[in-house]
Amino acid sequence: MRYAEAKPPRVAIVGRPNVGKSTLFNRLVGRRRAIVADTPGVTRDVREQDAQLGDLAFTLLDTAGWETTGGEALEARMRRFTERAIESADAVLFLIDARAGVLPLDEAFAGWLRKRAGKVILVANKCEGRAGQTGLAEAHALGLGPPIPFSAEHGEGLSDLHEALARHIEPMPEEEDEDEEPELSEEEQAAADAELQKRPLLLAIVGRPNVGKSTLLNRLVGEERVLTGPEAGITRDAIRVEWNWKGHAVRLVDTAGMRRRSKIEAKLEAASVADTLDTIRLADVAIVVLDAENMAEKQDLAVAGWVIEEGRAIVVAVNKTDLLAEDRSQASKQWRKLRDRLEASFAQVKDVPIVGISALNGRGVDRLMPAVFETYKIWNKRVPTPKLNRWLREMETLHPPPLAHGRRIRLRFMTQIKIRPPTFILSVSQPEELGGDYLRFLINRLRDDFGLPGVPIRLTMRKPKNPYASRAKTRRG
Numbered sequence: 001m002r003y004a005e006a007k008p009p010r011v012a013i014v015g016r017p018n019v020g021k022s023t024l025f026n027r028l029v030g031r032r033r034a035i036v037a038d039t040p041g042v043t044r045d046v047r048e049q050d051a052q053l054g055d056l057a058f059t060l061l062d063t064a065g066w067e068t069t070g071g072e073a074l075e076a077r078m079r080r081f082t083e084r085a086i087e088s089a090d091a092v093l094f095l096i097d098a099r100a101g102v103l104p105l106d107e108a109f110a111g112w113l114r115k116r117a118g119k120v121i122l123v124a125n126k127c128e129g130r131a132g133q134t135g136l137a138e139a140h141a142l143g144l145g146p147p148i149p150f151s152a153e154h155g156e157g158l159s160d161l162h163e164a165l166a167r168h169i170e171p172m173p174e175e176e177d178e179d180e181e182p183e184l185s186e187e188e189q190a191a192a193d194a195e196l197q198k199r200p201l202l203l204a205i206v207g208r209p210n211v212g213k214s215t216l217l218n219r220l221v222g223e224e225r226v227l228t229g230p231e232a233g234i235t236r237d238a239i240r241v242e243w244n245w246k247g248h249a250v251r252l253v254d255t256a257g258m259r260r261r262s263k264i265e266a267k268l269e270a271a272s273v274a275d276t277l278d279t280i281r282l283a284d285v286a287i288v289v290l291d292a293e294n295m296a297e298k299q300d301l302a303v304a305g306w307v308i309e310e311g312r313a314i315v316v317a318v319n320k321t322d323l324l325a326e327d328r329s330q331a332s333k334q335w336r337k338l339r340d341r342l343e344a345s346f347a348q349v350k351d352v353p354i355v356g357i358s359a360l361n362g363r364g365v366d367r368l369m370p371a372v373f374e375t376y377k378i379w380n381k382r383v384p385t386p387k388l389n390r391w392l393r394e395m396e397t398l399h400p401p402p403l404a405h406g407r408r409i410r411l412r413f414m415t416q417i418k419i420r421p422p423t424f425i426l427s428v429s430q431p432e433e434l435g436g437d438y439l440r441f442l443i444n445r446l447r448d449d450f451g452l453p454g455v456p457i458r459l460t461m462r463k464p465k466n467p468y469a470s471r472a473k474t475r476r477g
Contacts (some may be wrong), residue, residue: 008050009058009169012085014113015095016105017065020125024095024152025062028053046085047239054162055171061085066109091119091168093161096139098124098132098149110142121164122147128154200242200249201376204279206307207289208299209257212319216289216359217241217254220369226254245369253279258303280306284420285313285376287368292320292356295334296341304342308349311421311456313379315371316342321356322363350444351453379455381422385415388424395445404433412464422446423458431461 013021028051051060063085064078086092094113096106113120124136127149139147148164150157205213214226217239225241241252255276280286286307290300295318307314318338324331335354342352353371357364392414401409412427424446428434443457 007059009090010061010088011051011058011091011093011165011169012061012063012089013093013095014063014066014082014086014109016103016109019065019095019097020152021065021095022062024093024123024125024150025049025060027152027155028060046081048242049240053158053165056162056165056169057172058090058165058169061089066105086113086116089119091121091165092116093121093123094144095123095125095152096135096142096147097126098135098139099126101135102138102142107142110144114143117144119168120144121161121168123150123157123161124148125150125152127151128156200251201373202251202253202282202284203372204253204255204283204286204312205289206255206276206280206286206303207257208291208297208303211257211289211291212359213257213289214254216287216317216319216357216365217252219359219362219365220245220252248373253283255279258299258306277306280312281310283307283312284379285315285372287372288314288316290316290318290338292318292324292334295338301341301345304346304352308346308456311458313375313421313455314349314352315368315375315454316352316354317368318354318356319359322358322361349454349456350447353454375454378452379421380419381450381452382419383416383422383450388414388416391449392426395442399441401428401434401438404430409434421456421458422452424460426459426461427464428461429464431463434461 013024015021025047029049030051046064047062049060049062051058063082066079066082092113094110096102122139122142122144124132124139124147126132127136128151132149136147136149148157148160150161205217207213217226218224221241221243226239239254241254243250243252256273258273258276288300288304288307290296304314304316316338324334335356338354342354343350346352353375355364355368355371357368359365392411396411401411403409407430410429412429414424414426416422416424426442439459439461443459446457446459447453
């Protein structure tokens, strides 16, 4: 896989609020990637995703509803992001709601778009049935060419949309049929594995609302890619940004703030939190952002717990350290309290990397990505089986397992069955009698002796098969 290939063409979906932009986005992407609700203004940031329509492949941009608001209000900042997406796009899908007809805001937006009419495709959405016929007729007066009758909800009009997009986007070259790939040699497999390691690192930024997640993303990439502001809960969708850090491809994902479940009441916020949880499940590393003035609140620990439960690598970023008390002894107490709470709350993860930063002024941010990649490297670590079993014999001698019914429990064999996170299988003579305390002892020694700090370690037991069981059955038969 080559990540230096020419970038695919970009197609932006635009329109006033609540005309069906996110529904069309999900339709073309082929799955639910953007949150959809009847409430206007659900989408706030520009969301990007690879999409395909027939033989046309492109990057699709879902934008916020276009408003006429000026100044520094949230709606005005959203509008500037939408206009920037339009300028960067190769084609623009301008949606109107045919059932509601052409409204003054549609006319105002169309007037702005006419200066860019060469790449604008007018789409009259919600044209299923007869309810949209009047709006479809009115759309001709917008001066952007004949509208395409469409239904994003039901997938009607896709062939017409394909024909219109084909005027702006080159189709993909046809692929020749290939025979089944031959089995790879060890050297070829190693090369394939090395190539796989070049894939982008998926890095999720998670935390409570208003702790500075979006500000941190903008600080990392060096430009304003996602909306920020004093308002809590600006981010609703998980927003993906492709980035490169010192030659390493990184896919940054900014997520919605996660409040306590008891406070999640609105359907829209519940959908945002579900989107964030999906992002955590797919991530390689998650940066859990905390507020320095309120370190290690119960909800912070809950968010970190979700990351660890999913087996993701974790780095804690304590933001707004510029607001900490100038008294060094007081600040030191706060840091110790944070480490103690993390250690006490997550027995399965020790020595989680903690980086103090200020996303607003950049202080300490340069130490964050080295910590991320070091944790990612540990998360991918594999311990050779011979080395692991020599270690197991040493543990059995230094700290023998407990007796069970007067008999010594035997630790037969140990192997690592997967990475990401490091996962081990322990063959034990009496697994049900070994006990959790001894397992925790082994996990802690694994972490210390093989250099696995800060990542979840999974260790499960199994009972070895009795090699004489089948012979006994044969004799009985």
